[in-house]
Amino acid sequence: MRVRDYQADDDADLYELSRIAFGGPREPGPRSYWSAHVGFTGLVAEDDGGLAGCVKVREYGQFFGGESVPMGGLANVAVHPHARGHGVANTLLDAALVHMRDRGQVVSALFPSAPALYRGRGWEQVGVYxxxxxxxxxxxxxxxxxxxxxxxxxxxxxxxxxxxxxxxxxxxxxxxxxxxxxxxxxxxxxxxxxxxxxxxxxxxxxxxxxxxxxxxxxxxxxxxxxxxxxxxxxxxxxxxxxxxxxxxxxxxxxxxxxxxxxxxxxxxxxxxxHPWMLRVVDLPAAVAARGWPMAEHLTPFAIDLDVTDEHAPWNAGRHRIVVEHGKVTCEPGGAGTVRVDARALGPWYAGSADSAMLRRAGLIDAAPADARMLDVLTGAPHPCRMANTF
Missing domain, CATH: 3.40.630.30 (Gcn5-related N-acetyltransferase (GNAT))
Structure with a gap:
């Protein structure tokens, strides 16, 4: 199986794949083809049987802390019935993470039809529609x-x-x-x-x-x-x-x-x-892009993270979140005091879950006092909301 960029010549095959996966009329309408839309990129997977799967990555900005953060909105994740059970969706999601990082989309959101699939790749439920x-x-x-x-x-x-x-x-x-x-x-x-x-x-x-x-x-x-x-x-x-x-x-x-x-x-x-999920694609860049309204009111401090992220290995390892002079940065290194699963990064970044919630879910491992300042930074926990679907 190989994964490549979407091309306009794929339109008819992609429409048929989406129709089989999600339902719809046999005859496409005037805006049914991917090429009729703007503001997205896409990946397709092929095997010996032809088109095996696809994912669309929409170009969005998403507000966090008052700033618009570059976000890749995943949609139209579909696998042809003949190719199911062979890891096509997982392969596409792994490729999409690299694709989004290369394009500067530092976080990614989606509306899950199969939450277990996306949790296995680091997305986690964050907000509501x-x-x-x-x-x-x-x-x-x-x-x-x-x-x-x-x-x-x-x-x-x-x-x-x-x-x-x-x-x-x-x-x-x-x-x-x-x-x-x-x-x-x-x-x-x-x-x-x-x-x-x-x-x-x-x-x-x-x-x-x-x-x-x-x-x-x-x-x-x-x-x-x-x-x-x-x-x-x-x-x-x-x-x-x-x-x-x-x-x-x-x-x-x-x-x-x-x-x-x-x-x-x-x-x-x-x-x-209709709940939605969030994933941090590039941790240092995402920290730099977000607004941090509380930072200007805080005395300088640092939080040492040790991130486990198998599917975005550039996030894995030790990072230090530094708050100083009203700014928040993410630097390599530190003691790794707060051990963080990739799934915890989205709810922490959004502020939808505090460290106590993430600890009870098994997504972070740290003494409560060591993780508390993560909550102070984002004002967690608070509701997160989207007013558009994709």
């Missing part, structure tokens, strides 16, 4: 803002300001995607049925609502972003005005503050969660 379905009357009964925001339909010239409003939120929530990467088409928001905004001063946007109105009894809300509570309540009230027309609103939880503090949540409600 959540949707809640509410009766529309629940939104209609929310408190009305004292001053009703004026909404209007967004136009193409508003898109930069809409993106700025998204960044004002996304940069404060670890795990959110940077939508300026090549994987996002700038004009894409205009393709939704609803893109209503609340204008702010000097051409800015105070908040916006992005939604679809498909057939049936639902409005599907993709983004509800607001810079302040009055704007959020105004946007929620606008969704509530669908009362009598539709039965439900499917609300993607983009801003946890809006959902937790402004929506009157029923005593019992169902949230559909």
């Amino acid at each position: 959540e949707r809640v379905t509410l009766r529309v009357e629940a939104l209609a009964m929310l408190p009305r803002p004292a001053t009703r925001p004026v909404l209007r339909r967004a136009a193409e010239e508003d898109l930069p300001a809409v993106l700025d409003a998204y960044y004002a939120l996304a940069s404060t929530v670890d795990g959110m995607l940077d939508r300026s990467s090549a994987s996002f088409r700038p004009e894409q928001p205009l393709e939704f049925d609803l893109i209503d905004l609340v204008p702010g001063p000097d051409g800015s946007v105070q908040g916006y609502l992005l939604a679809d109105r498909p057939d049936g009894q639902q409005v599907i809300c993709h983004d509800l972003v607001a810079r302040d509570p009055l704007t959020a309540l105004g946007l929620l009230a606008n969704l509530g005005r669908w009362t009598g027309i539709v039965d439900e609103v499917s609300l993607r939880i983009v801003d946890p503050a809006c959902w937790q503090f402004l929506v009157n949540q029923p005593v019992a409600h169902d949230i559909r969660n």
